Amino acid sequence: MIATIINRAVMQGIPLLLGSTGEILTEKSGNLNLGIPGIMYVGAISGVSGAFLYEQAVGGQVNPALAILIPFFSCIIGSLLMGLIYCFLTVTLRANQNVTGLALTTFGIGIGKFFGGSLITLTGSDIPSISLSATSKVFKASLPFVKSLGWVGEIFFSYSFLAYLAIIIALAASFVLNKTRIGLHLRAVGENPQTADATGINVSKYKYVFTCIGSAIAGLGGLYYVMDYANGVWSNNAFGDRGWLAIALVIFAIWKPSISILGSILFGGLYVVPIYMSNISVQGVELVKTLPYVVTIIVLIITSIRNKKENQPPASLGLSYFREER
Amino acid sequence: MNNILMKIQNPLFHITKRASIVWWKAWIIRILAVVAALLVSGIVTLALTGLNPLKVYSTMIEGALGTSRRMWMLLQNMAILLCVALAITPAFKMKFWNLGAEGQVLIGGLATEVCMIFLGPNLPTGLLLLVMVIASVAAGAIWAFIPAFFKARWNTNESLFTLMMNYVAMQIVSFFTLLWSVPKGSGTPRMLEFGQLPVIGGQKYLLNVLIVAVLTIGMFIYLKYSKHGYEISVVGESENTAKYIGINVKKVIMRTMLLSGAICGIAGLLLVAGTDHSLKSDTAGGRGFTAIMVSWLAKFDPIFMVLTSFLIVFMEKGASKISEVYRLNASFSDILTGIIIFFIIGCEFFINYTIKFHSKSEEVRK
Numbered sequence: 001m002i003a004t005i006i007n008r009a010v011m012q013g014i015p016l017l018l019g020s021t022g023e024i025l026t027e028k029s030g031n032l033n034l035g036i037p038g039i040m041y042v043g044a045i046s047g048v049s050g051a052f053l054y055e056q057a058v059g060g061q062v063n064p065a066l067a068i069l070i071p072f073f074s075c076i077i078g079s080l081l082m083g084l085i086y087c088f089l090t091v092t093l094r095a096n097q098n099v100t101g102l103a104l105t106t107f108g109i110g111i112g113k114f115f116g117g118s119l120i121t122l123t124g125s126d127i128p129s130i131s132l133s134a135t136s137k138v139f140k141a142s143l144p145f146v147k148s149l150g151w152v153g154e155i156f157f158s159y160s161f162l163a164y165l166a167i168i169i170a171l172a173a174s175f176v177l178n179k180t181r182i183g184l185h186l187r188a189v190g191e192n193p194q195t196a197d198a199t200g201i202n203v204s205k206y207k208y209v210f211t212c213i214g215s216a217i218a219g220l221g222g223l224y225y226v227m228d229y230a231n232g233v234w235s236n237n238a239f240g241d242r243g244w245l246a247i248a249l250v251i252f253a254i255w256k257p258s259i260s261i262l263g264s265i266l267f268g269g270l271y272v273v274p275i276y277m278s279n280i281s282v283q284g285v286e287l288v289k290t291l292p293y294v295v296t297i298i299v300l301i302i303t304s305i306r307n308k309k310e311n312q313p314p315a316s317l318g319l320s321y322f323r324e325e326r
Numbered sequence: 327m328n329n330i331l332m333k334i335q336n337p338l339f340h341i342t343k344r345a346s347i348v349w350w351k352a353w354i355i356r357i358l359a360v361v362a363a364l365l366v367s368g369i370v371t372l373a374l375t376g377l378n379p380l381k382v383y384s385t386m387i388e389g390a391l392g393t394s395r396r397m398w399m400l401l402q403n404m405a406i407l408l409c410v411a412l413a414i415t416p417a418f419k420m421k422f423w424n425l426g427a428e429g430q431v432l433i434g435g436l437a438t439e440v441c442m443i444f445l446g447p448n449l450p451t452g453l454l455l456l457v458m459v460i461a462s463v464a465a466g467a468i469w470a471f472i473p474a475f476f477k478a479r480w481n482t483n484e485s486l487f488t489l490m491m492n493y494v495a496m497q498i499v500s501f502f503t504l505l506w507s508v509p510k511g512s513g514t515p516r517m518l519e520f521g522q523l524p525v526i527g528g529q530k531y532l533l534n535v536l537i538v539a540v541l542t543i544g545m546f547i548y549l550k551y552s553k554h555g556y557e558i559s560v561v562g563e564s565e566n567t568a569k570y571i572g573i574n575v576k577k578v579i580m581r582t583m584l585l586s587g588a589i590c591g592i593a594g595l596l597l598v599a600g601t602d603h604s605l606k607s608d609t610a611g612g613r614g615f616t617a618i619m620v621s622w623l624a625k626f627d628p629i630f631m632v633l634t635s636f637l638i639v640f641m642e643k644g645a646s647k648i649s650e651v652y653r654l655n656a657s658f659s660d661i662l663t664g665i666i667i668f669f670i671i672g673c674e675f676f677i678n679y680t681i682k683f684h685s686k687s688e689e690v691r692k
Contacts, residue, residue, distance in 0.1 A: 032485065034425075089668060093675035098423050098485060099622045102615045103667040110660025114374075117655030236655075244493060251486055283504035290497040293490045300490070304482035313483050318423070324343065 013268030018221030019246025026214035034101030037243020038108020043219020046078025079219025136232025190314030359673035389647020410617035413589035426488030428614025429495030434594025437465035446520025466591020474583030
C-alpha cells in the first residue's frame with residue numbers, strides 16, 4: 001500500500017515539479033511570473049486541442065509517434081506564446097510584473113476553460129465530452145517489465161516518459177544554474193541587472209529566453225496533468241489551484257530545482273494521504289490541504305529571518321530593468 | 327589635422343523617460359489603447375466564433391445594462407469589486423504588493439458568518455450588526471497584519487507571503503463550509519437567516535452600493551489630503567527618502583496593511599451578510615486579483631476606480647451574456663478582459679517613456 005501511496009504522490013507531484021522548475025528559471029532572471037497558473041492551463045488546453053483535432057482527423061486510429069509529438073509541440077507553442085506576451089509587456093514595455101502576471105493568469109485560465117468548454121461546439125463534432133483515451137494511452141505507456149518488479153517497479157519505474165522528463169529537466173536546470181557560465185550570467189541578471197549589464201551581459205535577452213523556456217516547461221506540467229493523471233479527460237475545474245502550489249513549491253525549494261523534486265513528491269503526498277486515512281472527516285481533508293501553503297509560509301519566514309545570501313529570492317525579483325534609471 | 331570627419335553608427339531609436347506628460351495626451355494614449363483592445367477583441371471573437379463583432383458588442387451592452395435587474399446586478403458587482411480595490415490601493419501605493427485580498431475578504435466573511443450563526447439567535451438585530459462589523463473588520467485586519475509584520479520586521483517578501491495566505495484562508499473557509507453545511511458534510515453552504523443587512527429603499531443592493539460610495543470618497547480624501555496619505559506616497563516613491571525625512575517606515579507599512587485588511591473585511595461582510603447570505607470558498611470569486619487590475623488601471627485614484635471597476639464588471643456581465651446567447655463557455659469574458667488589460671498595461675509605457683528615432687547615421691566632428 002505504501003508503494004501505491006508513493007506512486008500516486010509522485011503522479012500528483014509531477015505537474016507541480018514542472019511548474020516550479022519553469023518558475024525557478026523565470027524568477028532567476030528577475031521576473032516574478034504570476035501567470036504560471038494561466039500558462040499551465042494554456043499548455044494543457046493547447047495539447048488537448050492538438051490531440052483532439054488529430055484524433056478527430058484520423059478517427060481514433062492514432063499513430064503513436066504523432067500522438068505524442070502533436071500534443072507535445074502544441075503545448076510548447078501555446079505556453080511559449082504566453083511567455084512571450086509576459087516578456088513583451090514586462091521586459092520591453094516595462095509593465096508591472098505582478099499586474100501583468102495576474103492578468104496573464106486570468107487570460108490563460110479563460111482560454112483553458114473557454115476552449116475546454118467550447119471545443120466540441122466550435123469543431124461541430126457530435127461527441128459528448130473531450131476524452132482523449134487513445135492519446136492518453138500512448139502518453140501513459142510505461143516500461144513493459146514493470147509488473148514483474150513488484151514494489152520496486154511501482155515506486156521507480158511505473159511512470160510515463162513525461163514524468164522522467166520532468167525529473168531530467170529539473171536536474172538539467174539545476175546543473176545549468178549552478179555549473180555553467182550561462183547559469184552564472186542568468187543569476188547575475190536576477191540579482192543585479194545593472195551590474196550584469198555593465199559586464200556586457202544582454203539583460204533583456206536573458207530575461208526573454210529564460211522566461212519563455214520557463215513557460216514552456218510549466219506548460220508541460222499542464223499537459224502531464226491532462227494526459228497522464230486525468231487519463232486524457234478534460235474537465236474545466238479539475239486542475240484547481242495546482243498552478244499556485246507550483247509557485248509555493250518554488251519558495252519551499254528555496255529556488256533550487258533539485259530540492260523541488262523532493263518537494264513536489266511531498267506536496268503531492270499531501271493531496272494523496274488523506275484518501276488513505278480512514279479516520280479523517282470530509283472537512284478534515286480541507287484542513288490538510290492548507291499544509292503545503294503553511295509550510296511554504298514558514299520556509300519564507302525562516303529564510304528571511306536567517307537572511308543567508310544563498311537562500312534568498314533573487315534580489316531584483318519583481319522589478320523591471322531600465323538602463324537609464326537609477 | 328584637427329577636423330576629422332567620422333561616421334558613427336547610431337541605433338535606430340532610443341528610449342528615454344518622460345519628465346512629465348500633459349494629462350490630455352496621457353488620456354488620448356489610454357483611449358487609443360482601449361480602442362485597439364476592442365479591435366483585437368473583435369478580431370479574436372470573429373476568429374474563434376465566426377460571429378459579427380458589432381453584433382457581439384451590442385449583445386454585451388444588452389447583457390450588462392438591458393434591464394433594471396441587470397443594472398442592479400452590475401452595480402452590486404461593481405460595488406464589491408470597487409470595495410476590494412479601495413482596500414488594496416493604499417498598500418499598492420506604498421509599493422507593498424498585497425496579493426492577499428482574496429484571503430482577507432474570505433476571512434472577513436468567515437468572521438461575519440460566525441457571528442451570524444452563533445450570536446444571531448441571541449442578540450437584538452442592531453447589536454448583532456454592530457458585532458458583525460467589528461468582527462469582520464478585525465478579522466480582515468489581522469489576516470493582513472501578519473505578512474505586514476514580517477515585512478516590516480524581517481523584510482519577508484510580501485507578494486509571495488500574501489499570495490500563500492489566500493489559499494490558507496480558502497481551505498479554512500471550505501473546512502467550515504463543510505462543517506456547518508446542512509446536512510452536515512454535504513457541501514451545500516448553510517443559509518444564514520439572522521443578521522442579514524437591512525434592505526433599504528426596496529432595493530436589495532442599495533445599502534451595499536451606498537456603503538462603498540462612502541468608502542470611495544473617504545479613501546479619496548484619506549489618500550489625497552491626510553498626513554497618512556502623504557506618508558504612504560512618500561514611502562511608495564522612495565523608502566530612503568521616507569526614512570530621511572523622519573517617517574517611521576515600519577509603522578506606516580503595518581498601519582496601512584491594517585487599514586487594507588479592514589476594508590477587505592468589510593467587503594467580506596457585504597458579500598456574506600449583504601449579498602449571498604452564505605459563505606463558500608469561492609465567495610470572493612477572484613475579486614482579490616481583479617481588484618489589483620482595477621486599482622492599477624486607475625493609477626490608484628479612487629474616483630477613476632469607479633470607471634475601471636465598471637469597465638471590468640461590464641466586460642464580465644456582457645461576455646457571460648454572449649456565451650449564453652451563442653452557447654459558448656462563460657470564460658470568454660476572461661479572454662476579452664485579459665486582452666483589454668494587456669493593452670492598458672502596455673500603453674503605460676508610451677505615457678512614461680518616449681521613443682526618439684534617429685537618422686541612420688550622423689556625421690560627427692571630432
